[in-house]
Amino acid sequence: MKEIVIATRNKGKVKDFELLFNKYGIKVKSLLDLSPEIGDIEETGTTFEENAAIKAEAISEKLHIPVIADDSGIEIDALNGAPGVYSARYAGTDKDDEANNQKVLSELKNIPSSDRTARFVCVLAIAEPGKSTVFKRGECEGKIGFEPVGENGFGYDPLFYPSGFDKTMAQMSPKEKSEISHRKKALDQLEDWLQK
Ligand SMILES: O=c1[nH]c(=O)c2ncn([C@@H]3O[C@H](COP(=O)(O)OP(=O)(O)OP(=O)(O)O)[C@@H](O)[C@H]3O)c2[nH]1
Numbered sequence: 001m002k003e004i005v006i007a008t009r010n011k012g013k014v015k016d017f018e019l020l021f022n023k024y025g026i027k028v029k030s031l032l033d034l035s036p037e038i039g040d041i042e043e044t045g046t047t048f049e050e051n052a053a054i055k056a057e058a059i060s061e062k063l064h065i066p067v068i069a070d071d072s073g074i075e076i077d078a079l080n081g082a083p084g085v086y087s088a089r090y091a092g093t094d095k096d097d098e099a100n101n102q103k104v105l106s107e108l109k110n111i112p113s114s115d116r117t118a119r120f121v122c123v124l125a126i127a128e129p130g131k132s133t134v135f136k137r138g139e140c141e142g143k144i145g146f147e148p149v150g151e152n153g154f155g156y157d158p159l160f161y162p163s164g165f166d167k168t169m170a171q172m173s174p175k176e177k178s179e180i181s182h183r184k185k186a187l188d189q190l191e192d193w194l195q196k
């Protein structure tokens with residue numbers, strides 16, 4: 001079975017990718033399988049593209065193989081696009097999904113439903129030895145709810161109502177999420193590369 005290394009330590013992303021790559025008969029390996037040899041990579045960029053490139057190139061250079069990285073987050077219009085690239089560490093330095101969700105809810109306290117528009121963004125960077133890094137972007141439009149609902153997924157999924165649905169991403173099955181997500185839309189544009 002073909003394998004691809006994804007430069008991530010996020011278990012939620014790994015689950016999403018396992019389902020998405022399954023269709024291509026490709027097995028997903030993440031930094032969770034390769035640690036402890038791989039140290040932490042500092043995300044010093046100010047755009048999804050910069051951070052995705054930092055992660056993909058660092059691991060590709062270390063392992064001398066093609067590597068995909070995912071930098072993603074949620075952009076909330078009423079917060080001028082925040083938390084954006086800082087989504088994982090919005091409420092502090094630790095990746096604390098619950099604290100991040102509470103911070104978003106408190107900042108949107110007085111914002112009515114019509115103004116709670118937001119989108120998930122996923123940028124994939126594909127780094128290959130000796131080649132320029134390639135980028136693919138996927139977005140999923142929706143709205144922020146008034147309380148967390150649902151048990152599936154990760155991150156901001158319990159707050160996010162994708163456009164056209166009366167439920168949050170955390171109420172969707174992994175398969176349903178995999179049909180409409182920002183991650184799926186970014187990966188769709190990689191079909192040519194994956195079939196090589
Ligand atoms: O509800 C969500 N559903 C999603 O599908 C999703 N995708 C991203 N996010 C949020 O954005 C951060 C990414 O930050 P990020 O790209 O730096 O990843 P990370 O630091 O968690 O892991 P790594 O890949 O860098 O190792 C994550 O932590 C989440 O808070 C999501 N939230």
Ligand SMILES: [Mg+2]
Pocket residue numbers: 043088
């Ligand atoms: Mg990160």
